[in-house]
Amino acid sequence: MSNISLKDQYINKTRRDFLKKAGAGVTTAMLASGITLMAYPDPALAREPNEGVDPTKRWGLLIDVNKCTEDCNECVTACSQENGWKLDGNPAVDSQWIRKLKIKNPKTGFEQTFPVMCQHCANPPCVDVCPTGASFKRADGIVLVDKHICIGCRYCMMACPYKARSFVHEPLEDQKSHAPRGKGTVESCTLCVHRVDRGDQPACVDRCATKGHGALMFGDLNDPKSEIAKTLATYATKQIRADLGLDTGVRYQNL
Amino acid sequence: MFAKLKQVLSVAAKSVAMVAVALLISSATSHAEEKKAQAGYPSWGPQFTLPKSDNKCVHDPDFAKTGKCVRDTAFMRRNHMELLKHKRDRTMRQGIRTKDSSLQNCINCHVTKDKADKAIKVSNPKHFCASCHLFVAVKLDCFECHRSTPETPKGSASIPKIPAHSNLLAANTDEAKNLKNFLSNHAKEGVTQ
Numbered sequence: 290m291s292n293i294s295l296k297d298q299y300i301n302k303t304r305r306d307f308l309k310k311a312g313a314g315v316t317t318a319m320l321a322s323g324i325t326l327m328a329y330p331d332p333a334l335a336r337e338p339n340e341g342v343d344p345t346k347r348w349g350l351l352i353d354v355n356k357c358t359e360d361c362n363e364c365v366t367a368c369s370q371e372n373g374w375k376l377d378g379n380p381a382v383d384s385q386w387i388r389k390l391k392i393k394n395p396k397t398g399f400e401q402t403f404p405v406m407c408q409h410c411a412n413p414p415c416v417d418v419c420p421t422g423a424s425f426k427r428a429d430g431i432v433l434v435d436k437h438i439c440i441g442c443r444y445c446m447m448a449c450p451y452k453a454r455s456f457v458h459e460p461l462e463d464q465k466s467h468a469p470r471g472k473g474t475v476e477s478c479t480l481c482v483h484r485v486d487r488g489d490q491p492a493c494v495d496r497c498a499t500k501g502h503g504a505l506m507f508g509d510l511n512d513p514k515s516e517i518a519k520t521l522a523t524y525a526t527k528q529i530r531a532d533l534g535l536d537t538g539v540r541y542q543n544l
Numbered sequence: 545m546f547a548k549l550k551q552v553l554s555v556a557a558k559s560v561a562m563v564a565v566a567l568l569i570s571s572a573t574s575h576a577e578e579k580k581a582q583a584g585y586p587s588w589g590p591q592f593t594l595p596k597s598d599n600k601c602v603h604d605p606d607f608a609k610t611g612k613c614v615r616d617t618a619f620m621r622r623n624h625m626e627l628l629k630h631k632r633d634r635t636m637r638q639g640i641r642t643k644d645s646s647l648q649n650c651i652n653c654h655v656t657k658d659k660a661d662k663a664i665k666v667s668n669p670k671h672f673c674a675s676c677h678l679f680v681a682v683k684l685d686c687f688e689c690h691r692s693t694p695e696t697p698k699g700s701a702s703i704p705k706i707p708a709h710s711n712l713l714a715a716n717t718d719e720a721k722n723l724k725n726f727l728s729n730h731a732k733e734g735v736t737q
């Protein structure tokens with residue numbers, strides 16, 4: 290147990306407790322009308338943290354657009370600092386991990402701003418089109434690029450309806466050790482997977498909260514007791530381009 | 545006759561090269577072994593560097609005595625790439641982030657410093673990985689994406705301190721109470737993260 294962190298031991302314990310309570314029965318979670326996710330928790334399958342991601346979870350974000358202010362760019366800055374990417378003032382080739390969008394109702398002049406990043410789709414088109422299997426969805430819903438096998442064809446950039454992906458055009462040095470990225474591969478928001486795996490929330494969520502806005506919320510969409518699931522159950526929320534049926538993990542409130 | 549001689553010579557040359565490579569590629573060794581290895585160094589070999597024996601090893605508290613890294617040196621010479629590849633898939637796909645066979649940990653331990661006490665990058669032929677890979681002319685792709693020097697622990701990139709669930713602990717919920725109890729019990733037992 291020596292290299293298993295306390296936190297992981299704790300998570301493991303609560304997981305085992307949950308599984309004990311759930312018994313060997315089948316739990317079924319309704320994600321959205323028409324989409325039913327089946328999970329089969331089995332106490333015998335309770336795993337140690339060194340055995341990897343928990344497929345019963347689905348990580349997601351809820352963005353309260355009313356709380357997001359126009360002059361603030363902190364989530365973008367936090368992401369860039371955390372993951373080591375920089376904007377070079379060239380939108381044609383710049384990284385697109387997260388960006389602030391501004392929308393305006395031309396009739397009333399009403400404006401809103403909010404961040405958009407990879408929406409961590411449950412049915413991700415980027416994964417569908419990837420010829421190598423480099424684009425993939427983790428068991429807990431986080432969509433990633435495996436840069437070890439990405440050939441840089443950029444099909445996924447074409448397929449993503451949210452323009453959430455970008456390509457690294459120049460050789461890089463001194464990347465963050467937890468966020469490897471390099472020339473010739475595609476990248477996008479990882480939902481700060483390195484932080485999620487150690488029990489933290491993404492850097493943007495942290496920063497937005499410390500700056501007093503609290504517009505971003507992170508959590509497990511599958512856990513009805515999580516704050517994010519409760520909020521989703523209480524208030525009207527939206528997925529961007531819900532008509533595409535991608536079942537995004539990033540949801541918007543007051544949009 | 546000539547063909548035969550040529551063949552013998554080329555086999556001999558190959559085995560000399562293999563022995564040289566085996567000598568040159570090394571994971572952690574103790575200080576005494578380090579000196580021995582350097583004494584037996586062919587002068588035409590690469591400028592290769594060993595981790596300092598006073599480095600603390602995450603895998604083995606007896607590292608300074610045994611000089612044994614993740615696995616023994618002979619195994620590492622031949623199979624480090626297999627370990628790394630296996631681990632890379634497990635981390636990438638399954639989120640398994642144990643320290644064993646993690647490239648980040650290789651880099652943190654096998655660090656070579658320049659005169660200004662700064663860790664050198666893989667572009668420098670004295671870098672631990674570069675020294676052998678340059679010599680055997682095997683292209684290293686790892687550092688196209690991964691950094692080749694240890695990262696200064698700073699900001700959120702540093703190893704997390706308990707409680708990582710700071711936001712959870714701050715909440716006044718049953719879950720927060722459970723976590724606090726759990727942490728304080730373990731603190732009594734002297735377990736640290």
Ligand code: SF4
Pocket residue numbers: 406407408409410413414415416432448449450451452453454477535
């Ligand atoms: S938002 Fe784009 S990159 Fe992210 S999962 Fe969906 S299709 Fe893929």
Ligand code: SF4
Pocket residue numbers: 418419420421422423424434435438439440441442443444445446474475
């Ligand atoms: S650029 Fe990489 S991740 Fe995207 S589709 Fe091509 S191989 Fe897959």
